[in-house]
Amino acid sequence: MKTKWKFSPYLYILPAFFLLFAFRxxxxxxxxxxxxxxxxxxxxxxxxxxxNYAKMLSDDVFWQSLSNTFxxxxxxxxxxxxFSLLFAVLLNQIKKLSGFFRTIYFLPFVTSxxxxxxxxxxxxxxxxxxxNTFLGWFGIEAQKWLAEPTGIFNLILAPLGIELPGxxxxxxxxxFAILIMTVWKGLGYNTIIYLAGLQNIPRVYxxxxxxxxxxKFKQFWKITLPLVSPTTFYVLIMTTITTFQAFSQVYLMTxxxxxxxxxxxxxxxxxxxxxxxxxxxxxxxxxxxxxxxILSLTVLQKRLEKHVNY
Amino acid sequence: xxxxxxxxxxxxxxxxxGLFMVVPFLWMISTSLMTQAEFNxxxxxxxxxxxxxxxxxxxxxxxxxxxxxxxxEAVIHLLDKDRKIVKEYVRVPTETVRKVKKVPSIHxxxxxxxxxxxxxxxxxxxxxxxxxLTLIGVLLTSMLAxxxxxxxEFKGRDLFFYLFLSMMMVPEPVYLISSYVLLDKxxxxxxxxxxxxxxxxxxxxxxxxxxxxxxxxxxxxxSASMDGCSTFGMLWRIILPLSKSVIxxxxxxxxxxxxxxxxxxxxxxxxxxxxxxxxxxxxFNQEASTQTTLLMAASTFSIVPILIIFFLAQKQxxxxxxxxxxxx
Numbered sequence: 001m002k003t004k005w006k007f008s009p010y011l012y013i014l015p016a017f018f019l020l021f022a023f024r025x026x027x028x029x030x031x032x033x034x035x036x037x038x039x040x041x042x043x044x045x046x047x048x049x050x051x052n053y054a055k056m057l058s059d060d061v062f063w064q065s066l067s068n069t070f071x072x073x074x075x076x077x078x079x080x081x082x083f084s085l086l087f088a089v090l091l092n093q094i095k096k097l098s099g100f101f102r103t104i105y106f107l108p109f110v111t112s113x114x115x116x117x118x119x120x121x122x123x124x125x126x127x128x129x130x131x132n133t134f135l136g137w138f139g140i141e142a143q144k145w146l147a148e149p150t151g152i153f154n155l156i157l158a159p160l161g162i163e164l165p166g167x168x169x170x171x172x173x174x175x176f177a178i179l180i181m182t183v184w185k186g187l188g189y190n191t192i193i194y195l196a197g198l199q200n201i202p203r204v205y206x207x208x209x210x211x212x213x214x215x216k217f218k219q220f221w222k223i224t225l226p227l228v229s230p231t232t233f234y235v236l237i238m239t240t241i242t243t244f245q246a247f248s249q250v251y252l253m254t255x256x257x258x259x260x261x262x263x264x265x266x267x268x269x270x271x272x273x274x275x276x277x278x279x280x281x282x283x284x285x286x287x288x289x290x291x292x293x294i295l296s297l298t299v300l301q302k303r304l305e306k307h308v309n310y
Numbered sequence: 311x312x313x314x315x316x317x318x319x320x321x322x323x324x325x326x327x328g329l330f331m332v333v334p335f336l337w338m339i340s341t342s343l344m345t346q347a348e349f350n351x352x353x354x355x356x357x358x359x360x361x362x363x364x365x366x367x368x369x370x371x372x373x374x375x376x377x378x379x380x381x382x383e384a385v386i387h388l389l390d391k392d393r394k395i396v397k398e399y400v401r402v403p404t405e406t407v408r409k410v411k412k413v414p415s416i417h418x419x420x421x422x423x424x425x426x427x428x429x430x431x432x433x434x435x436x437x438x439x440x441x442x443l444t445l446i447g448v449l450l451t452s453m454l455a456x457x458x459x460x461x462x463e464f465k466g467r468d469l470f471f472y473l474f475l476s477m478m479m480v481p482e483p484v485y486l487i488s489s490y491v492l493l494d495k496x497x498x499x500x501x502x503x504x505x506x507x508x509x510x511x512x513x514x515x516x517x518x519x520x521x522x523x524x525x526x527x528x529x530x531x532x533s534a535s536m537d538g539c540s541t542f543g544m545l546w547r548i549i550l551p552l553s554k555s556v557i558x559x560x561x562x563x564x565x566x567x568x569x570x571x572x573x574x575x576x577x578x579x580x581x582x583x584x585x586x587x588x589x590x591x592x593x594f595n596q597e598a599s600t601q602t603t604l605l606m607a608a609s610t611f612s613i614v615p616i617l618i619i620f621f622l623a624q625k626q627x628x629x630x631x632x633x634x635x636x637x638x
């Protein structure tokens with residue numbers, strides 16, 4: 001298409017570009033700059049070179065937040081993928097009520113994280129919460145949930161008298177409660193994405209498999225799983241990115257990432273350092289570290305995708 | 311496997327998992343309608359119900375509070391219709407006092423009480439204001455940029471487009487602190503524009519619009535151009551009427567996004583009169599942490615508008631998210 005005035009295309013992208021430049025690019029560069037400063041409250045700071053980065057190495061709380069975050073990602077992502085694929089496969093086979101179930105599964109995704117965090121905080125209350133009522137129906141004793149700093153593997157193994165050291169003890173029960181809620185929140189979205197992916201698989205493959213006498217399970221392993229793998233990679237990357245950024249759950253459900261920092265996640269730690277203790281330079285360094293982690297995981301997963309895809 | 315059994319198993323699994331998804335909401339609503347005392351007693355999990363005593367006097371019976379019960383006599387407080395105590399420590403024969411149980415009682419006053427404690431009306435209005443202006447901004451900037459990217463040829467077009475897309479890769483926490491410093495420098499902290507202007511550009515929406523504009527037939531533009539329609543006129547007269555569904559999709563994403571955004575407004579505003587719903591709710595969560603029923607009422611209130619939108623257009627909303635996911 002011919003344009004009458006050669007500058008006009010730039011005018012069309014100008015508003016968007018200006019906002020992106022002012023409120024994304026500049027802050028991103030500033031983040032980088034601030035991370036080299038001892039930048040406390042407002043105003044300018046003192047240049048301290050790589051000191052903030054060096055501090056990260058010896059900061060125990062930083063490492064704990066990081067390992068908490070890794071636990072969250074390592075459990076939430078696979079759990080979310082397995083359950084959402086299961087739901088999608090089941091939903092794909094029914095005709096009646098399919099829309100109804102879709103709506104119900106999607107409900108947590110559209111509601112605000114703040115409101116549902118409050119609800120789940122009360123669900124996991126030791127005395128009056130629904131979680132313990134539910135366990136009570138099966139004769140399981142009440143758990144402390146959000147107040148329990150002991151790792152879940154250690155809690156399970158305790159009757160056998162086994163205690164695993166450090167990270168091997170697993171995420172604390174408090175973090176486990178947050179983990180359940182996080183899976184619940186994102187499940188519906190992934191289910192809908194999978195459902196769309198499943199509907200793109202041509203029926204003829206299944207018909208051919210049926211004629212060859214392949215059972216439903218074999219069809220799932222040999223047809224569904226390989227052909228839906230692009231969707232799996234999309235879900236994997238998106239869920240990893242969003243789980244790494246979990247913040248509101250910690251802010252609303254716990255007392256500053258407690259008990260004993262076992263629910264302190266990396267973004268909460270950035271928030272705390274930036275706005276509670278006002279170490280903005282250090283917080284920026286941690287934020288950039290998080291960015292590098294997320295970016296390298298995304299690149300890694302993209303690489304992997306090229307190897308696996310059919 | 312038997313087909314009938316298979317279907318039964320599928321439905322059973324779906325119902326069980328469906329329960330897991332909705333039970334928190336049902337519990338939220340039922341708790342928001344209970345009194346705090348009922349909730350603490352914890353014998354009514356889902357249905358708001360009450361347990362109280364009545365005193366039978368011949369034909370009539372009236373609600374009372376049982377203070378003590380002995381073999382022959384019981385001590386009660388007499389109540390009026392509004393359950394206010396009218397007479398204390400009355401001795402009556404024990405057999406005339408009986409327990410009435412499981413009468414559903416709905417306590418709407420939790421909502422009123424939550425509103426009295428916190429100006430949720432203001433928060434609600436702030437959220438609407440911010441969401442609406444952000445939406446207008448997003449639609450305008452996205453439409454213009456996407457039009458250029460999809461339909462015009464210019465130097466550096468792809469470079470600009472990839473630059474835009476790469477910005478999508480940067481998570482919000484990365485630029486949160488520096489944005490705070492930036493907004494402080496331009497004196498925007500604690501203002502509405504801090505909540506609106508930086509979010510008036512949405513790369514994903516630009517991407518969505520560009521895909522759609524590209525899919526429109528070329529002939530449409532050529533004939534319009536011959537009829538003397540200007541480049542900008544085409545956007546209004548040809549593209550806009552043909553983009554209703556993609557605009558609806560972008561609107562849904564934008565509204566849900568602004569409505570639920572939390573970390574940004576939490577950090578960028580401190581003045582109570584600027585609080586949006588999510589921030590107001592989080593402060594209420596700290597202040598009223600023991601008043602479970604009020605917290606649940608406030609949560610219910612904050613979710614309802616989005617739920618109404620969702621139920622009105624759930625098919626389209628779910629389809630939009632599915633489609634948008636596949637495009638990446």
